[in-house]
Each structure stands twice: as structure tokens, then as C-alpha cells.
Amino acid sequence: MKILIVDDEVIIRNGLCTVIDWKELGLTLLPPASSAEEALERIPVEKPNILLTDIRMQGMDGIQLAHEVKRLLPDTETVILTGYDDFAYAQQALREGVTDYLLKTSRPEEIIKAAMKAKQRIMDKWENAKQETMQTAALRNQLLDRLLIQGDESSLAPVQAWFRKNGVQPDESALAPMRVLLLAATGWGDGALAGLLLGAAENMLYELLPAVTMLKADRIVLVVREEARVSDRSGLERALDRVRQTLKCTVFAALGRSVASYGELQASYREAGTVYAYRGLLGAEGLYMSEDIAGRCGGRTVCSQKEESELATILMSNNRADLRHWVNRKVREQLEDPAATPSSVQAFLQSMVIASHRWLERSQGGGKPEAALHTFEVDSRAGDEVFKLLSLVMTAFHEAIADKPFAYIPKSIAYIKEHLDQNLSLQQVAKFVHLNPNHFSEVFKRETGLNYIEFVTQERMRRAAEILQESQAKISEVAGRVGYEDIKYFSQQFKKHTGQTPTEFRQSVKA
Numbered sequence: 001m002k003i004l005i006v007d008d009e010v011i012i013r014n015g016l017c018t019v020i021d022w023k024e025l026g027l028t029l030l031p032p033a034s035s036a037e038e039a040l041e042r043i044p045v046e047k048p049n050i051l052l053t054d055i056r057m058q059g060m061d062g063i064q065l066a067h068e069v070k071r072l073l074p075d076t077e078t079v080i081l082t083g084y085d086d087f088a089y090a091q092q093a094l095r096e097g098v099t100d101y102l103l104k105t106s107r108p109e110e111i112i113k114a115a116m117k118a119k120q121r122i123m124d125k126w127e128n129a130k131q132e133t134m135q136t137a138a139l140r141n142q143l144l145d146r147l148l149i150q151g152d153e154s155s156l157a158p159v160q161a162w163f164r165k166n167g168v169q170p171d172e173s174a175l176a177p178m179r180v181l182l183l184a185a186t187g188w189g190d191g192a193l194a195g196l197l198l199g200a201a202e203n204m205l206y207e208l209l210p211a212v213t214m215l216k217a218d219r220i221v222l223v224v225r226e227e228a229r230v231s232d233r234s235g236l237e238r239a240l241d242r243v244r245q246t247l248k249c250t251v252f253a254a255l256g257r258s259v260a261s262y263g264e265l266q267a268s269y270r271e272a273g274t275v276y277a278y279r280g281l282l283g284a285e286g287l288y289m290s291e292d293i294a295g296r297c298g299g300r301t302v303c304s305q306k307e308e309s310e311l312a313t314i315l316m317s318n319n320r321a322d323l324r325h326w327v328n329r330k331v332r333e334q335l336e337d338p339a340a341t342p343s344s345v346q347a348f349l350q351s352m353v354i355a356s357h358r359w360l361e362r363s364q365g366g367g368k369p370e371a372a373l374h375t376f377e378v379d380s381r382a383g384d385e386v387f388k389l390l391s392l393v394m395t396a397f398h399e400a401i402a403d404k405p406f407a408y409i410p411k412s413i414a415y416i417k418e419h420l421d422q423n424l425s426l427q428q429v430a431k432f433v434h435l436n437p438n439h440f441s442e443v444f445k446r447e448t449g450l451n452y453i454e455f456v457t458q459e460r461m462r463r464a465a466e467i468l469q470e471s472q473a474k475i476s477e478v479a480g481r482v483g484y485e486d487i488k489y490f491s492q493q494f495k496k497h498t499g500q501t502p503t504e505f506r507q508s509v510k511a
Contacts, residue, residue: 001119004048005032006039006065007081008057012104016052019108025115036060040068050118051078052111055089055101063089063098070097075125077118141214148180148221151266159262167210168225177226180256180268181211181236182276184219186284187249194218201243201251208239219276223265226258237287244285252279253287277342280379281335299340301347308355312418315359315394316411323394324387327352331383342378349376349386356393363397363414408433409447412440413455420460420482426452460484461497468506475502 003022007013013032022029030046033039037059039051051069055062066078079100082089099121100114143159146152163169169176185201188194202213202220210225224231231239236255244251254275256268271290278293303311307330314322330352334345353374374389376382401410412433416424429452430440445451450458460482467478476487484490495501500508 001026001049001122002028002030002046003050003052003115004030004039004043004046006034006036006051006053006057006062007032008035008054010034012054012081016111020112020115022115025112025119027115027119036062036065039065043069044072047073049076049122050115051076052115053078053080054104055080055082066098075122077121079114079118144212144214144221144223145216147262148223148265148269151263153263156262162212163223166206166212168212168223170210170225175260175262177258177260178265178268179224179226179231179258180265180272181222181224181253182219182256182272183222183240183251183253184276184279185243185247185249185251188247197247197249200247201249204243204246205239208242209236221269233287233289240287250285252276252283252285254279255287255289257290277378280377280382281340281342281345293341295338296341297339298344299334299337299348301344302351303348303355307352308359309418311352311355311390312359312414315356315390315397316363316414316418318394318398320391320394323390327387327390328383331380331386335379335382345378345382346376349382350374352386353389356390359414359418360393360397362417363410406443406447408435408440409444412444413448416456417459417463420456420463421480422483424456424483457493458497461494464490464494464502465498465505468502469509478502 005013005016007016013034017029017032027050030042030048033042036053036057039053040060043051051066053062053065062080066080069076069078077099078097079102080098081104082101083104099118102111102114106114140158140162143155144162147156147159160169168178183201183205185197186194188197198215198218198220202215205211205220205222206213209222209231210227211222211231214221224236226232227235229235233255236253240251240253243249254272256270256272256275259265259268275288275290275293278288278296281296282288282292310326314326331349334340334348350373374385376385397414401407404410412429415429415432426441427437430437433440435443441452444455448455464478464482467473467481473481475491479485479487479490482490484493491501494505498505
């Protein structure tokens, strides 16, 4: 905040400059002026916030100067210095734009007090203006948000005025075509830096384009007037490139359809939002439109049986590095699939989490946790979130068996349940838990109450019953999924354990 002292008496002028430490008061002291005429020449350039002037000077007096300053800089606070003879004159000056007056005989502390009062009045004005600006911007953004999301045109007048002021609609008689642009700028980090980058990008776009802008969460919303070579696709790409190069950041933008009325802006906003949702699939930067996603019909939404088996093996191994590598590979495959959509990726990632919980339930190592639905970022960050969720499942299983005297038995049971479709030998399972087959067989029977073959057969029949109950798979397919090539032998074993043939069992379940 700057202060200018004006007095034609050099002693008074220099005294006021040196007796008081203006810097300590938070004021920048401008070079003093020796006349009102000199002050008037400098004021438009130097723009003082506080004017401390003598009331009687050669030529123009202090009251005339105050009147001119009020015209040039309405927010400037003027304090006049007066003698006893001019006291009534000074009181009259208060009605002419002067905000305070002091006797020339005032002590330094009285001058300081007057300057501080003037400073506080200016700060109050600034704060009020700031609050008013913020309230106006908040209301304007609220009305625009309502127009774009709900299509609500009930309070259109403030929005129309805003659009005209920013050149989106320069002519009131005919509406120019408009489009909604959603934009993300990244590369400065998270938290406050991310917000700072968005604000800087918004300011640049405001200067470069005929647009109104609004910050919304982690993106910038723009309504742009469509104009050839300025804000058409090539013009927008040039503007985005300026932002990218100037701010050293990555810019992704989604452009909605061209519309010719305020009521249609909602459709443009929705279209831009649909394209924006493909951000992690289309790439980290660039300008995209609906035609860029037109050929995407959706990728895989469910893990294959092979993938579930791979995941189960990794979870049982308790190897976080292998889990991280596997998750990253699966997520990358999804993001690189040219047919993938945000919803198909979401479904596939969710199926990975569900598969891990299903495995944990089957293994009986960690109870029966609920596989809550998650919303994943459809980009490279999804791998971190999926890895974290699968790590929790892996930890739950291994913590559950850690305190048991023969922890390798639950681990071997989980392995058996995940490989029922294979030729499961005792030696194979013993090797998995790093034990001598004879010792493993002895402990396994003692802990489960069944010998190894009996246990595997029991689990195969239990799984076969689940498949028969849950699907319409052929009996031969069911047999293969639980490790039997001979259908007749499978049927004999199934009847031995359930008292019914596979066909009879399926019919009884449906009845």
C-alpha cells in the first residue's frame, strides 16, 4: 500500500517523510510532491492509496487536489493537514472527498493513527470488494452449473450477461454456435499445486479464447463460442498447446457438440463428459471428440477361469512383487484394449476384486469377507487401487493361518481347491508347501480327518455339485472342470458321495 505526501513547505514535507517509519507501518512512501500540480501529474502513474496533503499551498490547494484525486482514483484515502485558522475550512473539506484531517501541530503518533485508520478503511474496501466478487462469481457458477447439468434456464439473465461480457455471445440479436469443453491439466503434483495449475490454465484459456470458464473439482469447464481459426478444433488445439508449453504441463480436453441455444448446452456438456470419461483410455493429453470413441463397444468385463487360477496361486504364495506385476499387466491390457469403455474396465477391475474374495471364502483362511463395490479411476492409477485391495485379501489369508501349529495345511487345502481341474498328486501339493510327501500325508490326515485322496475326491464332488446347481454346463464339462476325463467314473464317484447321479442331482435342485 502506497502513501504520497504533498506539501509546498520543504521542512514539513521532509519532516513527515523522516520522522515516521512508514515501512514499519506497512506503507510504501512515494517521493514527496512539492505542489498539488506535481502530485496530479504523478498520481495517474504512481496510484497512491493514501494522500497526505497540506490544505493551503501555492497554486492549487489541498481541497481541489482531493477533489481531483477522488475523480481519478475513487478509492484513494485523502488526509489533509490544516492549521487552527483553517479548522472550519477542513470540516467543509470532509464533504468534498477528504476522509480525515490533522492539525499541523499533531504529534507523530496522531499522524500514525490517522494513516492507520486510512489504511484500515482501504483494506475494508478491498475485503468487501473481494467478498462481493466471490459472491457474484459463486452465483454465476451456480447458475451455469444448473444450466449445464439440469438444463435449467429459469435464471438465464445473469448467465447471458456474463456470456456477452466475455465475448461468447457478442450479438444479442442472434446466438453464435457454442460448445462445452472439459479440460484437465496435470504435471505439477497433487494438493495445492494441482489447484494452482488449474487456476493458471483457466486464466490462460480465458485470455486466449472467447469463453466463460468455471473450475469444477479436478477440471476446468469452458463454454466456447465456435469461431473459425479461433475456437474451432484447430484453434482449440493451438490454445491448448500454448497452455501446455507455457505451464509445462499435460493437458487433456474433451469437446462436446456444437449447439445454437442455451437450452442445448446441457447436451453439449453431457457429450463432453462422456468423452472425458475415456481420459485414461484415449491417452494422457490431446483434444478429443465423440467420433474418437465411436468405435468402442466394450472390452472384457469378467476374469477368465485361467486368470482366477493365476490370481489364486499368487495370493497363496504371499509374494507382493508377483501380485504387483500381475495386476499391472492386467490393468495395462484393459487400458490398451481398443474396444474398452470406462464401464467395461470398471467391471473387469471389480471382477478381479470379487475373484480374490471368492478365493478367500473357498480357502476358509480368512472367513467370508464382503467384496464391496469400488469405483476405480480408469487410468494407470487403477493398478494401485486394485493392488491395494488384493493385498488386503492376501494379508487376511496369511494372517489367519499364521498362528496355527500346521499353517501349511490350510495353505495346501487352498491350493487343492484352486487346482481341482488338474491331476493333483500328493507329491505336487507337498512340493508347493515345501514338505516331504510322507510327512505331509501323515499331518494332512491328522489335521483334516481324511487321507489325501479322500479329501481331494470330496472337494471335487462338492465343486461339481456347485457347478451343477449354478449352471447348465454339460455333464462332460462338469467332469472336466473337477479333474475327471472319464465321465462314467465321475458319475459313479458323484453318486457314491451324494446318492444321486449328476443328472438326478440337477433335477432335484430345480424341483
